[in-house]
Structure formats: structure tokens, C-alpha cells
Amino acid sequence: MRSENYLVLGIETSCDETAASVVSIHKKTGQTKILSNIVYSQIEEHKPYGGVIPEFAARAHLDILPKVVEQALVVDKSELDAVCATTGPGLIGGLHVGVCFGKSFAKALNIPFIPVNHLEGHALTACLTNDVQFPFLLLLISGGHTQIINVKNFKDYEVLGSSKDDSCGEMFDKTAKLMGLPYPGGPEIEKLARQGNENAFDFPKPFYKKPHCDFSFSGLKTAVKLAYKKTQHPHDIAASLQKTILDVLVDRLTQALKFAPHKTLVVAGGVASNQYIREGLQKFCDNLNMAFEAPPSKLCTDNAAMIAYVGGMTLYHQTEIQEMKTMPRISLGVSS
Ligand code: KG4
Ligand code: ZN
Numbered sequence: 231m232r233s234e235n236y237l238v239l240g241i242e243t244s245c246d247e248t249a250a251s252v253v254s255i256h257k258k259t260g261q262t263k264i265l266s267n268i269v270y271s272q273i274e275e276h277k278p279y280g281g282v283i284p285e286f287a288a289r290a291h292l293d294i295l296p297k298v299v300e301q302a303l304v305v306d307k308s309e310l311d312a313v314c315a316t317t318g319p320g321l322i323g324g325l326h327v328g329v330c331f332g333k334s335f336a337k338a339l340n341i342p343f344i345p346v347n348h349l350e351g352h353a354l355t356a357c358l359t360n361d362v363q364f365p366f367l368l369l370l371i372s373g374g375h376t377q378i379i380n381v382k383n384f385k386d387y388e389v390l391g392s393s394k395d396d397s398c399g400e401m402f403d404k405t406a407k408l409m410g411l412p413y414p415g416g417p418e419i420e421k422l423a424r425q426g427n428e429n430a431f432d433f434p435k436p437f438y439k440k441p442h443c444d445f446s447f448s449g450l451k452t453a454v455k456l457a458y459k460k461t462q463h464p465h466d467i468a469a470s471l472q473k474t475i476l477d478v479l480v481d482r483l484t485q486a487l488k489f490a491p492h493k494t495l496v497v498a499g500g501v502a503s504n505q506y507i508r509e510g511l512q513k514f515c516d517n518l519n520m521a522f523e524a525p526p527s528k529l530c531t532d533n534a535a536m537i538a539y540v541g542g543m544t545l546y547h548q549t550e551i552q553e554m555k556t557m558p559r560i561s562l563g564v565s566s
Contacts, residue, residue, distance in 0.1 A: 234258075236311045236545045237265075239335070240538025241299065243291040243328030244320025244348045245373070246272040246282045249534035250295070250302035252310075253358075255542040262358055262542065266302045267535045270294050273414065280407050288323025295331055302534070307339060314344035314541030316351065319374065344541040344551050351536035352498040353381060355525040358539040362523045367492040369483060369511070372499030373399035373414070378443045378482060380490040384547055390486050391443025398475060398501050401447050405454050405471055409464050419468045420504050426469030431457050433474040435481065443486045450474060476510040483514065494521040503527035 235254040242249040248270040254263045272290045276282045315332030318325055329345070336343035352370055356362040368379040376393040396404070399416060406415025411422075433453045436446040450471075457467055483495065495515050501507060508524050515522035529535060544551060 236542050237305055237309050238344075238538045238542040238545070239299070239302065239307075239310050239313045239332075240346070240534040240536075240541060241295070241313070241315035241328045241332045242348070242351070242532055242534040242537045243295060243324040244316045244318070245324065245532060246276055246287050246290075247532040248272065248291050248294045248298050249532065249537075250299045251534035251538045252302055252305055253535055253538035253542050255539075255546050257546070260543075260546050262539060264358070264535045266304045267529075267533060268298050268302045269533050270298050277412050279413075281403070281413050282321070284321040284323055287321055288327055291324045291327040295327060299331070299335075307335075310339060310341055312336070312342045312344050312541055312545060313339070314346045314537055314544075316348045316537050317345040318348065320348055342551055344544050346537045346540045348532075348537075349375060349377070350387070350540050352530075353379060353387065353496075354384075354540055354543070355498050355529050355536045356496040356523045358536065359525040359529055360523045362494065362496055365490075365492055366494040366496050366523075367483070367486060367490055369479060369495065369497045369502075370499045371398040371479070371497065371501035371507075373397060373403065373501075375499065376445050376447070378486045380486075380492075381496070384543055385549055388490075390489055391445065391482060393445040393447060395446055395448040396451055398445070398447065398479070399499070401451060401454075401471065401475060402501065404451055405458075405468070408455060408458055409467075414500070416501060416504060419472065420506060422465050422468035423472045423506065424469075426463075426465030426467070428469040428473035430463065430466035431470035433457075433470055435474060435478050438478070438481055441485060441488075443482055443489065445478065445482060447478075450478075472504070472506050476507055479507070480510065480514050483511075487518075492520075494523060496523045498525060498530060500531040502530040 251267045252265040313336040315328040376398040380388040403415035411418040
């Protein structure tokens with residue numbers, strides 16, 4: 231196995247999932263296989279507070295990570311070619327736990343440690359799961375980020391637009407919190423929306439038809455708050471919010487295609503597990519004769535397979551392993 235494939239251990243601890251995974255990548259063909267993918271969700275620990283408490287998250291990672299790695303190690307550790315961990319963006323305490331563990335593990339085995347950008351993990355998940363080829367347009371919609379990225383090649387990314395304020399995932403989380411629903415809000419709002427009228431509220435669509443690819447959700451957040459105070463109609467608000475978010479995403483993608491007219495759209499990040507949004511994006515692509523690719527829902531949310539994959543691809547492409555400087559706070563780098 232070792233001679234033909236790179237075997238890489240990935241570690242993900244940037245938010246409230248403690249995850250580890252082993253991925254194998256064929257040294258010649260690049261064919262990839264997820265050998266294990268263990269995700270421990272800390273949701274129950276954070277639920278009483280309506281959001282992630284960074285200090286609790288870091289302590290939970292410290293507690294759980296060794297067990298999660300042990301479960302993920304379905305191959306003998308001596309067979310590993312590299313260890314990678316998310317180095318950012320994310321909550322600093324959790325990142326430190328994952329990076330210290332990963333670096334020590336790699337050192338003990340005398341193999342390289344590969345630092346991985348969390349967003350690059352999300353960005354390339356569809357290449358791992360759906361065999362997507364470069365180049366493609368990427369819509370990254372997670373709890374921390376909302377971006378449209380021109381993915382030209384491995385390590386060649388151009389951010390076309392980002393949210394200027396709240397992320398797409400925060401719209402779901404904050405609306406759920408307003409309605410007294412548990413964290414994370416995405417699945418709760420999606421459930422509520424199924425029984426609501428999506429045309430009940432005419433919410434604002436920030437930057438609509440503006441000739442750039444940025445997002446802004448804070449005005450929408452305020453409109454949702456006011457509507458809920460006035461009407462207390464959670465189902466209709468959830469459905470109208472979801473429709474507004476989809477309209478905004480489609481509008482921004484329409485602009486992005488003018489800058490990067492690709493034939494494939496890929497969606498990634500936790501919000502990409504929303505069925506209504508997936509179906510809406512599929513229709514958008516069908517109308518434009520574009521291919522639409524979305525990773526399986528369980529790999530849209532945070533996991534370590536996507537981190538191991540980026541590390542494995544770094545070996546496969548023989549890309550120079552970047553020395554870790556400080557924990558990056560910025561989003562995915564711009565290529566030019
Ligand atoms: O990618 P992710 O797991 O973590 C970050 O990197 O941020 O994304 C988490 C976000 C949360 O805001 C969560 O509410 C949202 O993804 N999410 C959803 C759904 N499932 C998770 N949003 C809408 N609909 C869903 N079904
Ligand atoms: Zn994420």
C-alpha cells in the first residue's frame with residue numbers, strides 16, 4: 231500500500247468539530263480514497279449557550295482529539311507519509327490544540343507536518359468526493375465565510391467576492407437564536423421553512439444586481455429581526471429568509487460568471503448541506519447549461535478528510551510545504 235499511495239492523517243479543530251481522517255492518494259494517478267473520517271461534534275457542549283464558546287471548544291478538543299485520532303488510524307502509523315492540521319482561519323485555542331498535536335505526531339514519526347488552510351479544505355472537497363476537475367467557480371458558504379472564488383488550479387485561487395459583514399451561515403444561526411431555536415441554526419431554519427410561505431416577506435437583497443461579487447447580510451439580519459418582533463411567524467420568516475438568501479447567492483454568482491465564465495459551479499461549506507439551496511443552485515446551473523457539483527452533505531460541514539486531502543495533494547503535486555508563520559486570520563489567498 232505504502233509504495234503506491236500517499237497515506238495522510240488530517241486533523242481539524244478550527245471550530246466545534248474535533249475531527250481526524252486518513253486519506254490515501256495514488257502516487258501516479260492521484261486517485262483518492264477516504265480510509266477513515268471521524269467527526270466528533272461538540273454541539274451538545276455549546277447548545278446551552280446558543281453558540282460556540284471558544285474556550286470550551288479548545289478544552290474539548292484537548293480532551294477528545296487523542297481518542298478521535300486513535301479511531302481514525304485505520305492504518306499503522308508507521309505507514310503515514312505526512313500529518314496535516316488546520317492552521318486557520320478559526321478559533322485560536324482549537325487551532326493550537328490541533329497544530330501542536332499534529333506537529334508532535336509528525337515529529338515523533340519523522341514525517342512532514344503540512345499546515346492546511348481550512349477554506350482550501352472546503353474549496354477542494356468536491357474534487358475529493360465528486361472527482362471535479364479544475365478550473366471551476368466556487369461558492370463557499372459556511373458559518374465563518376461567504377466567498378466566491380475562481381479556482382484555477384491547485385494552489386491557484388482568486389477570491390472574486392466576500393461578505394463585508396455577516397456570513398451566510400450566521401444568517402441561519404442568528405435567525406434561529408432569535409426564535410429560541412438551538413445552535414446550529416441552519417438545519418432548524420431549513421426544517422421550519424418546509425412549512426412556511428417563502429413569499430410571505432419581501433426581505434431586502436443587499437448589493438442586488440451590483441456589478442461586483444461581494445455580499446452583505448447585516449441589513450437582511452435587521453429586517454428579519456423586525457419582522458419577527460412584529461409578526462412572530464417563524465415558518466414564513468424561515469422560508470422567506472431562505473428564499474432571499476438563495477436569490478442573493480444566485481445574483482452574486484451571475485455577476486461572478488462575468489469575471490470567471492466557468493462551465494462548472496461547485497458549492498462548499500456547512501450551508502451547502504441545505505437541500506433548498508442545493509436545489510436552487512442546481513436549477514440556476516441547469517438554466518445556464520453549467521455543471522453543478524456539491525459534496526455529500528456530511529462532507530459540506532467541517533471534517534478532517536478535506537484537510538487530509540489538501541495535505542495529500544500537496545505531496546502529490548510536490549508543492550513546496552509552506553512553513554507555518556503565524557496563524558492566518560485572512561481568507562483564502564488571492565492569486566494575483
Ligand atoms: O462549514 P461549517 O461546518 O463551519 C465553518 O467553517 O463555519 O459551517 C457551519 C455553518 C453553520 O452556520 C450552520 O448553521 C450552517 O453551516 N449549516 C446550515 C445547514 N447545516 C449547517 N445552514 C443552512 N442549512 C443547513 N441544513
Ligand atoms: Zn468550515
